[in-house]
Amino acid sequence: xxxxxxxxxxxxxxxxxxxxxxxxxxxxxxxxxxxxxxxxxxxxxxxxxxxxxxxxxxxxxxxxxxxxxxxxxxxxxxxxxxxxxxxxxxxxxxxxxxxxxxxxxxxxxxxxxxxxxxxxxxxxxxxxxxxxxxxxxxxxxxxxxxxxxxxxxxxxxxxxxxxxxxxxxxxxxxxxxxxxxxxxxxxxxxxxxxxxxxxxxxxxxxxxxxxxxxxxxxxxxxxxxxxxxxxxx
Numbered sequence: 001x002x003x004x005x006x007x008x009x010x011x012x013x014x015x016x017x018x019x020x021x022x023x024x025x026x027x028x029x030x031x032x033x034x035x036x037x038x039x040x041x042x043x044x045x046x047x048x049x050x051x052x053x054x055x056x057x058x059x060x061x062x063x064x065x066x067x068x069x070x071x072x073x074x075x076x077x078x079x080x081x082x083x084x085x086x087x088x089x090x091x092x093x094x095x096x097x098x099x100x101x102x103x104x105x106x107x108x109x110x111x112x113x114x115x116x117x118x119x120x121x122x123x124x125x126x127x128x129x130x131x132x133x134x135x136x137x138x139x140x141x142x143x144x145x146x147x148x149x150x151x152x153x154x155x156x157x158x159x160x161x162x163x164x165x166x167x168x169x170x171x172x173x174x175x176x177x178x179x180x181x182x183x184x185x186x187x188x189x190x191x192x193x194x195x196x197x198x199x200x201x202x203x204x205x206x207x208x209x210x211x212x213x214x215x216x217x218x219x220x221x222x223x224x225x226x227x228x229x230x231x232x233x
Contacts, residue, residue, distance in 0.1 A: 027219045040226045041089045053079040077117040083172035084153035085110035095164040158182045174225035181217035
C-alpha cells in the first residue's frame, strides 16, 4: 500500500449498503411522486440521489457495472461532496433569504473538490478490497482542506437553521427540522470518533450511514412543512 493513508472510504457490510441505497433512491422517487416540484423539493431529490449514489459506489468499490474500483471511488466522493452545498442552498430557500453570495460560495468550494475527485490523477493513492469492506486512500495533502470544507459548511448550516428559526416563527419548525437532520448524523459520527479514534479513517462511510436518518427527516418532516409556509421559489 502507499505510505499516505488517510480519509479512508469503507463500508460496514454489503447487505446494509444495499438496503440503504434502496431506501434512499426509494425516498427520492417518493419525493418526485408525492410533492410538487419546487426548488426545495428538487434540492431534496438531488440530496437523496447523492446519498444513494454514495452507497451504490461503496457497494461497487471493488469494481462492477463496467467501472473500475477507482472510478467508483470518484463517483462516491463526488456524490458526498455535493451534500454540504445542497444543504446550504436548501436552508436559504426554506428561510426565504436572498443569500446568493453564500450559496455561490458553497457551490464554488464544492466545485473545486468535485473537479479534483473527477480529474485528479493522484486524488486516490491506493485501495484495498477485503471480504466485507473496501479501503480507498485519498491524497494526504487534500484531506485537511476537504474536512474544513465539509464540516465548515455543515456547522454553518446548523447555526443558520437555528438562528433563522428563532428569527422566523412562521418558518421555525421547518428550519429546526433541518437542523435536527444535520445533527442526527453529525453527532453520532463525532461520538464514534471520540470513543474510537480509529474510526476517523471511515468518516465518509460512517457519516453517510447515519445520513439515512437525515433522508427520512427531509422527506417526512421538512418537505411537508415546506409546503405550509411561504417560501420564495
